[in-house]
Amino acid sequence: MKRGQDLVETGQHAPYASFPTRSRGRVHPTGESPTRSEFQRDRDRIIHSTAFRRLQHKTQVFLHHEGKHFRNRLTHTLEVSQMARSMARSLRLDEDLAEAVALSHDLGHTPFGHAGERVLNELMKEFGGFDHNVQALRVVTRIENRYAEHDGLNLTWETLEGILKHNGPLTDAEGRPVGRYVEEGLRAGLDDISASEDLRIDTYASLEAQVAAIADDIAYNAHDIDDALRAGLLGLGEFAEVPMVGSILAEVTARYPDIPVKRQTHEVQRRLITRAIEDVIKRSAAEIAASGVASSDDVRAAGRALVRFSEPMAEAEKGLKRFLFDRVYRHEDVMRPVRESEAVVAGLFGRYMDGASMPGRWGEAMMAAPDEAGRARIVADFIAGMTDPYALDEYERLFDARPDFR
Known part of the structure; x- marks a missing residue:
C-alpha cells in the first residue's frame, strides 16, 4: 500500500497532516516496505533501540529504587504515546509520526x-552545555549502533525535527535564540546532527510533534499527582483548591463519597486526562481552521503553535504546575535523593575525565579524542546513556561507596 497518496480522499488524514510518502527522507536511503509507512518504520526502530529499553530504569520524578509502582521514563513515555495517538486521530493527523516523536522524546x-x-549541563558549560533534546538526536543519529551499514537509527527528517522542536523553535528567523535559549544559549552539537535536510530550528514543528509535546504536559500533570499521593507527600484533599483538579475532586467526592481514596484518586486522574485532551482537541481544531493552513509546510510557516489548550485551561494548567513544583518537586523527600544523585553524576564525570576506565567503545573513543572538549562530550554521552542502577554500580566501582538515598 502506498500510504499517504489516498489518505485525504479517504478522510484518514487532513491536508495539513504529515504524509509519509512526502517525507523529506533519511540520510541513508532504504528500500520501501510493502507493509509499513515510513513513520511506522521510525516508530518500530525506536521501540527496538537500546536507549528505549533503558528508559525502564531511568527516573521520572521518584527514584527508580523506591518502587511502589512509581512512573519511570518508560511508563511515562508510553502514557505520552497513547495520548498523542488519541489526539492525532481526532485531528486527522498521522498517528504513527505522533507516536514516533512521543516514544523518542525522552531518549536523551x-x-x-x-x-x-x-x-x-553545568559540567559541560565550557564545552557547549548539555540538553536532553539535542542528546536525543545524538542518540538516534550517532550513538545507537545496531545497523550494519550506518550508526544511528536512520530516522526520517520529520521524526528528527519532532524530537528537536516539539517544544517549539530554538531561534527566530535571524538566528537569535528564543525562549529559554535566550539566557542559556543554544547547546553544542546542533551542527553535528545528520539529517536529510536542514531541520529549520527557526520554525515550529509539525502538528504531530506539537501533539506529542502537549501530551507530555498532560501526562506529567496527571501521573505526578498520582505518584505524589502514592508517596504520601500529599493527601487528596489538599488538591481541593488547586486549578484543574479542585473542581474534578469535588465532583468525584460528591458522587463517590464512600469509595476508597485510591479509587477516588484514579477517578480524579482519569477525568483530568480526559478533560485536558478534549480541551486540546477542541481548541486546536479551531486554531487550525482559523490559521488556514493547508499543508505541513504551512504549519511550519504559521509562526505559532496551533496545538494548544484553551486560555482558561492553559491558565489552570500553569496553576497546577506551580502547585506541583512547590509541593512535590521541591518536597524534601524528593530533594534529598536529588542532591545525592547530583553528587553521583558529578563524581562520575570527574573520575572519567581524570582517566577512569570506561568500557568497550567508550574507552576506545576516549583514547582517540582529539582534545578535552571531545573527551568531555564522550563522557557526557556515556553518562547520559546510563540507567540509574548502572550509574550507582559505576559510582560504587570508582568510589567504593554507594548512596542509599534514604
Whole structure:
C-alpha cells in the first residue's frame, strides 16, 4: 500500500497532516516496505533501540529504587504515546509520526531525571552545555549502533525535527535564540546532527510533534499527582483548591463519597486526562481552521503553535504546575535523593575525565579524542546513556561507596 497518496480522499488524514510518502527522507536511503509507512518504520526502530529499553530504569520524578509502582521514563513515555495517538486521530493527523516523536522524546534523558541533566549541563558549560533534546538526536543519529551499514537509527527528517522542536523553535528567523535559549544559549552539537535536510530550528514543528509535546504536559500533570499521593507527600484533599483538579475532586467526592481514596484518586486522574485532551482537541481544531493552513509546510510557516489548550485551561494548567513544583518537586523527600544523585553524576564525570576506565567503545573513543572538549562530550554521552542502577554500580566501582538515598 502506498500510504499517504489516498489518505485525504479517504478522510484518514487532513491536508495539513504529515504524509509519509512526502517525507523529506533519511540520510541513508532504504528500500520501501510493502507493509509499513515510513513513520511506522521510525516508530518500530525506536521501540527496538537500546536507549528505549533503558528508559525502564531511568527516573521520572521518584527514584527508580523506591518502587511502589512509581512512573519511570518508560511508563511515562508510553502514557505520552497513547495520548498523542488519541489526539492525532481526532485531528486527522498521522498517528504513527505522533507516536514516533512521543516514544523518542525522552531518549536523551540522563539517569536520575532532570537532576542528572542539570549537573551535566553545568559540567559541560565550557564545552557547549548539555540538553536532553539535542542528546536525543545524538542518540538516534550517532550513538545507537545496531545497523550494519550506518550508526544511528536512520530516522526520517520529520521524526528528527519532532524530537528537536516539539517544544517549539530554538531561534527566530535571524538566528537569535528564543525562549529559554535566550539566557542559556543554544547547546553544542546542533551542527553535528545528520539529517536529510536542514531541520529549520527557526520554525515550529509539525502538528504531530506539537501533539506529542502537549501530551507530555498532560501526562506529567496527571501521573505526578498520582505518584505524589502514592508517596504520601500529599493527601487528596489538599488538591481541593488547586486549578484543574479542585473542581474534578469535588465532583468525584460528591458522587463517590464512600469509595476508597485510591479509587477516588484514579477517578480524579482519569477525568483530568480526559478533560485536558478534549480541551486540546477542541481548541486546536479551531486554531487550525482559523490559521488556514493547508499543508505541513504551512504549519511550519504559521509562526505559532496551533496545538494548544484553551486560555482558561492553559491558565489552570500553569496553576497546577506551580502547585506541583512547590509541593512535590521541591518536597524534601524528593530533594534529598536529588542532591545525592547530583553528587553521583558529578563524581562520575570527574573520575572519567581524570582517566577512569570506561568500557568497550567508550574507552576506545576516549583514547582517540582529539582534545578535552571531545573527551568531555564522550563522557557526557556515556553518562547520559546510563540507567540509574548502572550509574550507582559505576559510582560504587570508582568510589567504593554507594548512596542509599534514604
